[in-house]
Amino acid sequence: MVQKSKPPAAATAPERRGEPKRRGRPRAYEPDVALGKALDLFRRQGFAATSLDDLSEATGMNRPSLYGAFGDKRELYIKSYQRYRDDARASMAEIFREEMPVRQRLEGIFACALNIYLSGETGPRGCFTVVTAASEAVGDPEIRAMVLEGLTDLDKAFANCFRRAREKGELPESADPVVLAQLASATVHSIAIRSRARVSRKELEAIVNGAIDVMVGAKLKP
Secondary structure: OOOOOOOOOOOOOOOOOOOOOOOOOOOOOOHHHHHHHHHHHHHHHOOOOOOHHHHHHHHOOOHHHHHHHHOOHHHHHHHHHHHHHHHHHHHHHHHHHOOOOHHHHHHHHHHHHHHHHOOOOOOOOOOHHHHHHHHHOOOOHHHHHHHHHHHHHHHHHHHHHHHHHHHOOOOOOOOOHHHHHHHHHHHHHHHHHHHHOOOOHHHHHHHHHHHHHHHHOOOOOO
């Protein structure tokens, strides 16, 4: 009986020395960048008006990739809102923390807020909390809790500012830090809405300056 010879084994390509082995398919997107794109879109259009196709186009990710990275549309919205809050808090933290006269502190905080609200490639986007999250808070308990937490945190930060100013003698003993904080927060919300309506920065700064005069006293003219 004649034995059939085995066919020669296929030649394998030699491994290149020093070249790392590929493990899996490389990720075609950067999660942090994609989240920023989604955040920008939600700020412009809100939750209901933003479709998954819109998000896919903005982030450069198909639907399965979006689901895998961020969950469904609602989860992506919540992650975007949290990112917005973290960024806004970080941009104002130093102004709240440093020692400076109360008027100077308030001017810095409101200027920072205007920089955030007036930003946007296609026009001012306003505040995520006021413009879109507040609407979603009506029917979504988790988003409502986030909105309330954000409002409370801002009130507390302003109250601490006014409390320190009163301790340093910049405000009279009769000044109520809690009430002044609520006025300051209300001013923030007002300029957020007006900036979305494309009121000019000059007009918004006039509103801010008037509010600061009410809260800490009119600025003395030289």
